[in-house]
Amino acid sequence: MTVFEYAPAPESRSVVDIRGSYGLFIDGEFTDGHGEPFKTINPADESVLADIACADEADVDRAVKAARAAYERVWGAMPGAERGKYLYRIARIIQERSRELAVLESIDNGKPIRESRDVDVPLVAAWFFYYAGWADKLGHAGFGPDPRPVGVAGQVIPWNFPLLMLAWKIAPALACGNTVVLKPAETTPLTALLFADICRQADLPPGVVNIITGAGDTGRALVAHPGIDKVAFTGSTDVGRQIARTLAGTSKKLTLELGGKAANIVYADAALDQAVEGIVNGIFFNQGHVCCAGSRLLVQESVAEEVLERLKARMATLRVGDPLDKNTDIGAINSAAQLDKIRELSAAGEAEGADRWSPPCRLPDRGFWFAPTLFTGVAQSHRIAREEIFGPVLSVLTFRTPEEAVTKANNTPYGLSAGIWTEKGSQILWTAQHLRAGVVWANTFNKFDPASPFGGYKESGYGREGGRHGLEAYLNV
Amino acid sequence: MSDRLAVRKTYKLYIAGAFPRSESGRSYPVTDGKGRFLANAAHASRKDARDAVTAARKAFPGWAGRTGYNRAQILYRIAEMLEGRRDQFTAELRHTGASKTHAAAEVDAAIDRWVWYAGWADKITAVAGAANPVAGPYFNFSTPEPTGVVAVIAPDSPLLGLVSVLAPAIVTGNTTVVVASEPAPLAAITLAEVLATSDLPGGVVNILTGHRTELTPWLASHMDVNAIDLTGIPDEHVQDLEEKAAGNLKRVHRPTATGWTADPGTARMTAFLETKTVWHPVGV
Structure with a gap:
């Protein structure tokens, strides 16, 4: 199969007129x-x-x-x-x-x-x-x-x-x-x-x-x-x-x-490719600058390896770069101050013993950039599992039972949003009922609508x- | 006239379904409308308040998880038990200085208030929730859920005021720590005897008697209390308590004063409800 390389597809700036x-x-x-x-x-x-x-x-x-x-x-x-x-x-x-x-x-x-x-x-x-x-x-x-x-x-x-x-x-x-x-x-x-x-x-x-x-x-x-x-x-x-x-x-x-520190819960019976898309959307949408971002992935132990493998493969296809390029998936971090904060918390993740991974990814020389990153081996006590990073950084934890998933998901002073991935309807509703969060996305993530109440x-x-x-x-x- | 000496009641706290004395060993005298001694009420401490919060937190998942129908029956049962003790409460209110007619009317209104709120348990979701017509292939619904542990600083209206602030907090599934009226706390402890015999799980309502100014700052700043009802707090203390409540972003209810006989409406229930919105794709 022929692989076509991406060519730049920049949106024109001529439509805007920025005054001095x-x-x-x-x-x-x-x-x-x-x-x-x-x-x-x-x-x-x-x-x-x-x-x-x-x-x-x-x-x-x-x-x-x-x-x-x-x-x-x-x-x-x-x-x-x-x-x-x-x-x-x-x-x-x-x-x-x-x-x-x-x-x-x-x-x-x-x-x-x-x-x-x-x-x-x-x-x-x-x-x-x-x-x-x-x-x-x-x-x-x-x-x-x-x-x-x-x-x-x-x-x-x-x-x-x-x-x-x-x-x-x-x-x-x-x-x-x-x-x-x-x-x-x-x-x-x-x-x-x-x-x-x-x-x-x-x-x-x-x-x-x-x-x-x-x-x-x-x-x-x-x-x-x-x-x-x-x-x-x-x-x-x-x-x-x-x-x-x-x-x-x-x-x-x-x-x-x-703020938020949302759990995105993936049960073993979930449609894994869809779940992986949801995980990516949950944490890398808008560079992870999202208060309701799915920044804590809770994946059931029996599928953790498989999910991580597919997730890493998917992350390797994310295109980081020019925000005006129509191919771009992840744009620039909004400010130097925010970039410092993301770097500081990611360094803390490594220092506390979690394993850091990013796909190979060339970042532009100028501007504020951070490669999509995931941490495995994360404990609930780690700062990257407790504090809002507000960047493209995902912390991965595992669970065995639905009760454990819900307990871990709720183990935070925040309560803005959460995600659930499973094909079993009763399990969706049970999990949604037990999550202490204002917005729950089941088999989807980061959806917004003016008719839908949002808050924590x-x-x-x-x-x-x-x-x-x-x-x-x-x-x- | 009999020369038999009456058996007096020891008024204690109500925590986790039991009636302990204050761990501090303290009490304070409660007097009637004319200043005559009625009883020594427990003078609860900061530790008692914390124990009460622990009990309320422990009771929360079970109580919130009950069906509305079940909570409705328990609240209605409270009304039944209160009705059976109508004369006892009337007599207790008369000690606070109320006339016989006024005391009886207040007890009747308190019973009827439990009945009014009992009926809400399986209806508030329909009134406060929604199915939301979002612009996409998703089923989207919002349901009200209890906020959690609510600290209720009760007003000085010893029975009707107390019931009017307590019933709306628990009917939706919250659990509570109540600070009873400081000058007139006895009816609150007698109400606890009603609650304890109404199938209400222990810890759903915990009642403290003592000094409001001593107890409320600890409840306002407690990190495991989700909301606080300042009804019984005079205006000059509101700012300090609201500042303390900001520590963990407690929901604060500060109602505008209305008489306790007015139509209660739904505001006291919705003050301690969160809205949860759930999305799911629609497809084949």
């Missing part, structure tokens, strides 16, 4: 920030993409005031049907500008274009389309006949799915009648700033969506601001804890979507995003 510098989007206008501006870079080659304004406390205050005014004068009082139509408009513009958004996301974040094009951006449009339809039906959602909005929402989102997390936050907030001040992550601000332009194209009233850029200080100023009524945060469990402490004793509503148990946070359940965070109930 960006301001803060407040009250419908781009304005200057008063903090120290910072640069956003392309993690695939470390080139500077743009200068980004940094919001200081006074800028945060301006944004919150704009959101408050828009809430009181326009958005809170607008009939739900009209709000919904704005959201439908936004959904349509996202679809129209989908290629531009996908390319920009891959440039700023480092994720493969195949994922930003086929997963992130379609889901972003779907999220706005889904919640648009709720805006005039809130009285039927099970929260009373006429549920009211909360007011002004302060939203802080991470860098792993910049635009998708924006959609998860903004779409339900606006549908319920709230206005928002959103802070994207400092390493991935560009698609949020492009979204500001989409709001303008949709003629969204000024102040309904405000986007302020900056790092931790800006986020802290936002969540602590007395003028906001609700905080929504997606990010690390440590920062989530700090936010919960900051909000202690206040009347602000809080939802948190935090235990220290993976509280509140749900998606579905009817996702409305509760933004209604005064």
Whole structure:
């Protein structure tokens, strides 16, 4: 059989127009920030993409005031049907500008274009389309006949799915009648700033969506601001804890979507080729920068060797490299800081006695890269089995009985997601019932949908995003 | 008038289905509405609180794993047992200063509240869960599940308030550590006698009496407590307890004050429920 070599198939960058510098989007206008501006870079080659304004406390205050005014004068009082139509408009513009958004996301974040094009951006449009339809039906959602909005929402989102997390936050907030001040992550601000332009194209009233850029200080100023009524945060469990402490004793509503250390359980009777695809998708999707990544593989002892053999063969076919190449499976690590963290934890895995393996894999010279990696001989006490690595690193453990699988899976302070692979229906349902996790994928992994509630148990946070359940965070109930 | 001396009851804690004294050996006097001595209640310690959490954690998988129908029958049985002791509870509430009519009405309302929540055990899943129409060939459903171990700081309403915060926590499968009203704890321990004879597994409800300000910080910061209900906490202590609860991201329920006779609604149940969403492909 002839083997055809891959040839580069780069997506064109010409569809995006990155400006030299960006301001803060407040009250419908781009304005200057008063903090120290910072640069956003392309993690695939470390080139500077743009200068980004940094919001200081006074800028945060301006944004919150704009959101408050828009809430009181326009958005809170607008009939739900009209709000919904704005959201439908936004959904349509996202679809129209989908290629531009996908390319920009891959440039700023480092994720493969195949994922930003086929997963992130379609889901972003779907999220706005889904919640648009709720805006005039809130009285039927099970929260009373006429549920009211909360007011002004302060939203802080991470860098792993910049635009998708924006959609998860903004779409339900606006549908319920709230206005928002959103802070994207400092390493991935560009698609949020492009979204500001989409709001303008949709003629969204000024102040309904405000986007302020900056790092931790800006986020802290936002969540602590007395003028906001609700905080929504997606990010690390440590920062989530700090936010919960900051909000202690206040009347602000809080939802948190935090870290995870998901178990992906493979029973001996599973369809092994499908399971291997699921394992690969579970941990290497988005470079493993996924809070619900299947980072702990629990494989039944009798098939462990066979699964590992097939998994290694599959990992050897993964293509690591240029995020804009349509063949790429694994793109760039988002930042130097994240790369350091992945390296540090992987080194700890070796130091603690686990066996490290990566396929032969040539990494580009410039940019932030990490080869897909798996560890065998992992004990539950190892750091790589307990801590969220947030990178393309899989820890493999084994089990003999379903009870042992569930006990090991639940042996973590996290509880965001889990995977189950077996052909036996009753075993799927038994396992799903006993897992203490908010999202369970059986014979699939890393599936998302606006109609499907997402969120964690235990220290993976509280509140749900998606579905009817996702409305509760933004209604005064 | 008989000259027989009454046999008094020793009021102890309720932990893991048993009635131990505080391990600290401490007690505190409880008085009636006019300041007259009623009994020495156990003055629970940090160690007692930890023992109670251990008992609640141990009881959780079994209780959460019961069917809704079974939990419904047990809660209904609690109502039956309470009804049988109606006069005893009425008399106990009168000691706290309530009139005969008021005390009897409160006991009746408490019995009826168990009946109301009993019926929810096999219905809340249908109301709070969902089959989700995702855009792909997947069957996707969401079910509510109990949060885990819930610390319940009960209000001073000695029976109706206590039942109103306890029943919604356990009906869905959570297990609890209850800190009873500090000035009026006796009805809570008598309620424990009802719980102990209602087929409720030991450890599902654990009741501590003592000083709220001493016990609640330990429960708020305990890493194996999943949620805390601050109903009985005055506003000035909320911030400190919420800061402590953030340590393991406890779910905190801080209700807006409403009278205990109002329609309870479902909020107290959903406050201690998690939503689990399960996906499976559809195909041949």
